[in-house]
Amino acid sequence: MLSQPVHEIRCLWDQKVPMRDNILLSADVYLPLAEGPFPTVLLRTPYESTRDGHIDWAAWWARRGYACVVQDNRGKFESQGVFYPYRDDGPDGHDTLAWIAAQPWCSGKIGTSGRSYGGLFQWQLAPHRSPHLTAMAPQVIMGDYFGDYHHTGGAVQWAITLMAAITFATNVAFAQRGCAHLFGNQKFYRTLPLLDADVAAIGREIPFFRDWLLHSEDDAYWQAINTENKLDQIDVPVYQQCGWYDAYTAASFRMWNGLRQRGYSDKARKNQKIYVVPWTHHIPEGSRLGDIDFGPNAYVDLNAQDLRWFDHWLKGNDTGLMDEAPIRLFVMGTNIWRGEHEWPLARTVFTPYYLHSAGLANSLCGDGQLSPLSPGDEPADRFDYDPDHPVPTLGGNNTTWTQMKFAVDQVLPGPVDQRPVERRDDVLVYTGAVLEQDLEVTGPLEVLLYASSSAPDTDFTAKLVDVHPGGQAIHIAEGILRARYRHGYGEQLLLVPGEAACFRIELAPTSNVFLAGHRIRVEISSSNFPRFNRNLNTGEDVATGTRWQVAHQTVFHDSVRASHIILPVIPPPTA
Numbered sequence: 001m002l003s004q005p006v007h008e009i010r011c012l013w014d015q016k017v018p019m020r021d022n023i024l025l026s027a028d029v030y031l032p033l034a035e036g037p038f039p040t041v042l043l044r045t046p047y048e049s050t051r052d053g054h055i056d057w058a059a060w061w062a063r064r065g066y067a068c069v070v071q072d073n074r075g076k077f078e079s080q081g082v083f084y085p086y087r088d089d090g091p092d093g094h095d096t097l098a099w100i101a102a103q104p105w106c107s108g109k110i111g112t113s114g115r116s117y118g119g120l121f122q123w124q125l126a127p128h129r130s131p132h133l134t135a136m137a138p139q140v141i142m143g144d145y146f147g148d149y150h151h152t153g154g155a156v157q158w159a160i161t162l163m164a165a166i167t168f169a170t171n172v173a174f175a176q177r178g179c180a181h182l183f184g185n186q187k188f189y190r191t192l193p194l195l196d197a198d199v200a201a202i203g204r205e206i207p208f209f210r211d212w213l214l215h216s217e218d219d220a221y222w223q224a225i226n227t228e229n230k231l232d233q234i235d236v237p238v239y240q241q242c243g244w245y246d247a248y249t250a251a252s253f254r255m256w257n258g259l260r261q262r263g264y265s266d267k268a269r270k271n272q273k274i275y276v277v278p279w280t281h282h283i284p285e286g287s288r289l290g291d292i293d294f295g296p297n298a299y300v301d302l303n304a305q306d307l308r309w310f311d312h313w314l315k316g317n318d319t320g321l322m323d324e325a326p327i328r329l330f331v332m333g334t335n336i337w338r339g340e341h342e343w344p345l346a347r348t349v350f351t352p353y354y355l356h357s358a359g360l361a362n363s364l365c366g367d368g369q370l371s372p373l374s375p376g377d378e379p380a381d382r383f384d385y386d387p388d389h390p391v392p393t394l395g396g397n398n399t400t401w402t403q404m405k406f407a408v409d410q411v412l413p414g415p416v417d418q419r420p421v422e423r424r425d426d427v428l429v430y431t432g433a434v435l436e437q438d439l440e441v442t443g444p445l446e447v448l449l450y451a452s453s454s455a456p457d458t459d460f461t462a463k464l465v466d467v468h469p470g471g472q473a474i475h476i477a478e479g480i481l482r483a484r485y486r487h488g489y490g491e492q493l494l495l496v497p498g499e500a501a502c503f504r505i506e507l508a509p510t511s512n513v514f515l516a517g518h519r520i521r522v523e524i525s526s527s528n529f530p531r532f533n534r535n536l537n538t539g540e541d542v543a544t545g546t547r548w549q550v551a552h553q554t555v556f557h558d559s560v561r562a563s564h565i566i567l568p569v570i571p572p573p574t575a
Contacts, residue, residue, distance in 0.1 A: 002307055002319060005063035007032035014078055017071065017099045019092055026078030027071040027096070029105070030062040037107040038067040039314035040100055043114045044093060044121045046073040046083060046168060060303060066310070067105050071096060073121075077171065084208050085117075085168055086124060086145060086225045093125035101132040108132070109314040113306055115139035115241075116281065116399075123255075124225070127233035129264070135313035137306045139241040140281050140399075142251035143227030146218045147489060149248075153506065154485030155459055156213065156542060157247065158189060158533040160399045165209035166201055189530040195543045213543035218489035228258060235264035237271035239309045241302055243279035244332065244477075245289065245414045247397050250444065250509050253343045256327075273321070274343075275305060276329040276511070280413040281399035290395055290414030292474060295335040331442065332415075332476075333466070333513030344443040344568055352564040353520065355430045355557040357381055364422040364473075368430035370522055374562050381555045383426045383525070385458065387534040387548040390527035394421050395475040396463075397508040398531045418465055418473040422523065428555060431467060432520040439514045443568025445477050445507035449524065450561035452501065455537035455551035456494040457484045461528050462505045464565065465521035466514055473521060479507035480532055484539070494539050500556060522565050524555055 012029040019025060028049050032038060041061050045054060049070040058068040074092055075083030093112075100106050110132050112122045119138030126136060142148035150161050191197040195213055198206040215221040223229060228251075238259060242252040256274045263269040277283075278294045287298045308319040325339025353370050355361075359379030361368030368381070395416025422429050447462040460483070464476040481503050484492040495501060514520055527534060536548035557563045 001317070002304070003064040003066075003311055003315065003317075005060070007034050007063050007065060009033060009059055009062040017096055019074070019081075019095045023074060023079075023081040025071055025074060025080065025092065025096065027069050028058070030058040030068040030070070031105055032062050032065050032067075034065070036067070036105045038065060038105055039109040039111070039310065040067040040069060040106045041310060041314075042069045042071070042093075042096065042100065042110060042112050043118050044071045044073055044089070044096070045114065045118055046076045046085075047117070048072065048077050048171070050077075057303070064307065066314070069096075069100060083168060085164075086120065089121040089124035090128050093121055094128040094130050097125075097130045097132040107314075109134045111135045111137065111310045111314050113137045113310075116141060123227040126236055126238075127227065127230040129233060129235050133236055135237045135239070135309065137239045137241070137309055139302065140243060140246050140248060142248040143255050144222075144251060145225055146215075146222040148251040150212045151216065151218075151489070152247070152532070153480040154482030154489065155480050155535065156194065156533040157531065158194075159393070159530045160247070161209070161212060162189065162197055162201070165198060165206050165212070168208070169198075169206045170202060192546045193544045194533060210543075216542050217492065228254065231255070231258040232262045233264055234259060235268050237267065237313060238273070239306070240274045241277070241305065242274070243277050243281070244330070244508070244510055245278070245280040245397055247281065247399050247508070249276065249397075250506070253444075253509060257343060271322070273309075273326050274328070276327070277302075278330045278332050280397075290412065290416040290475075291472065292332075292415040294330070294332065297335055297337060298330065329442075329511050331440070331511045331513060333438075333440075333515055345570060347571060348443050349569045349571060351567050351569045353432065353522070353567055354562055354564040355522065355524075355555070357430070357557065361428040361430060362425045363427060364419060364429050366429055368428055370430040370432040370520055370565075374559070375557045376559055378558050380557070381428050383428060383553050385426055385526035385537070385551045385553055387527070387536050387550075390529035390534050391421050391424060391427060391461070391525050393528050393531040394418060396478045396528070396531065415474045415476070418463065418475055418523065419471070422473060426525055428524040430522045430524070435514055435516050435518055435520070437516050438572070439520070440512075440570040440572070441514065441567050442511040442570050444509045445479070445565065445568070447479065447505040447507065447522070447524075447563075447565045449503040449505060449563045450500055450556040451503060451563070452498055452554045452556075453483065453495055453537075453551050454497050455549065456497060456539035457482070457535060458495070458537050458551045458553065459483065459526050459532070459535040460503050460505060460553075461523075461525045462507060462565070463523040464507060464510070465523060466512060467519040467521050469517045476512050477508040477510045478528065479505045480528060481505045482535060500554075500561060520567075526551065526553055
């Protein structure tokens with residue numbers, strides 16, 4: 001039986017927690033009105049410990065018999081010091097755990113929880129192997145801040161990078177309506193050079209924002225804070241939660257696999273769980289997201305999931321969670337929950353679907369087709385990418401909902417109908433035949449694109465779309481690759497204009513059943529703005545470049561250069 005909300009609570013406000021450098025961080029402690037000591041849950045945040053959401057969350061735990069500590073990050077709100085994202089979260093979290101363990105109200109069993117930055121601090125903390133840390137529950141977050149956050153596919157994940165920098169630097173709360181004119185202003189995102197966007201937005205430089213842009217390779221700056229390269233130092237059970245329409249779910253699966261293979265101990269390797277919901281970075285209030293209603297099974301209480309986790313690890317209660325499959329995922333389309341034991345699924349049949357056309361795949365009205373049959377001698381498709389008129393972000397795997405929900409020019413995430421962008425001539429559209437039976441696609445997604453450009457550097461984007469019988473083109477997953485990073489993040493290699501190259505575009509993972517009567521579609525283009533910054537096509541430095549030019553793009557799909565998407569097809573169960 002799970003812990004019940006039976007306790008009244010009391011609060012210890014603004015407790016000063018000493019760090020190793022004598023900086024004092026502020027923490028609010030919520031305690032049950034009962035005889036202690038208590039197992040303890042820690043949340044650290046740069047978004048103000050006394051926000052209503054944090055107070056409600058902490059009280060929820062205290063009513064169920066937990067001590068709950070909500071702490072302002074270094075340099076934020078009531079805490080001393082200077083805030084620099086990611087840098088101090090590991091040591092400060094480690095010192096905070098030592099302080100908590102020494103308090104008379106703490107039982108010695110401590111768990112960490114939190115989503116987004118509240119999950120980020122947990123990954124920074126974990127390699128320090130605090131003897132006081134019992135279990136973690138990070139939500140919707142990653143461990144690689146270069147490839148998964150700020151430079152996804154080599155492109156700057158622009159909207160969230162800029163929004164995060166402004167929020168961190170100004171203490172602007174995410175949901176304030178007064179920020180709509182800032183976060184929803186296209187001119188704001190169009191600032192060139194990118195390095196000056198901080199001054200354009202708030203009138204002053206933001207040092208860490210500039211560092212994020214100037215470190216445009218996966219160098220020592222990023223490696224120092226990368227948790228994926230430290231998984232062998234993590235000795236703690238972890239329960240991850242993520243969403244199919246969040247930007248970081250691929251990273252969550254890599255962390256899950258990595259810990260199961262390389263964790264510090266059997267305890268870490270054998271006690272990893274992951275829970276995947278059909279949501280974005282944020283949880284909707286009902287079963288609907290974007291243009292899709294996922295039905296009554298979709299909405300889940302993630303606090304209740306964490307309670308099952310912490311009741312087991314911090315209280316020693318048998319909640320049944322550890323007897324379940326280590327992966328719990330929501331299968332979109334059929335809208336069911338299912339347990340799995342590995343990722344990718346062992347029964348996956350990785351199936352190529354090839355791009356076809358007579359050279360006129362431009363827009364929804366073009367002749368692009370998608371088929372499991374490999375192409376013959378087909379003419380290439382061509383389009384022009386103009387950085388001054390980029391393809392606008394429409395739904396997708398992005399994290400901007402909180403900042404943008406009041407904006408005039410909204411950049412909303414999730415399963416949104418793509419037909420408005422598919423009408424553009426700079427979007428190539430390849431559509432499969434009507435499916436005669438259901439086709440499940442669950443796993444990682446990749447597009448192998450053979451293409452050339454007139455520019456020394458450019459971007460190529462790809463989307464997987466579920467076309468409904470009524471014509472709705474529902475976004476499933478997307479990805480981007482900046483040409484200069486086609487051989488990896490450790491080096492930048494410009495294109496030879498006009499020379500064909502292979503581009504491996506990683507899309508977000510998914511679990512979706514393309515139902516009978518539906519069609520599978522792939523879109524190819526060169527921009528997705530403002531989720532990603534515009535490639536100016538000149539090869540200039542991303543942070544300081546100001547000149548742009550139109551890029552003439554060619555996409556090949558012939559017997560030698562057979563561009564295709566690789567779908568992780570899950571065979572139907574046998575009778």
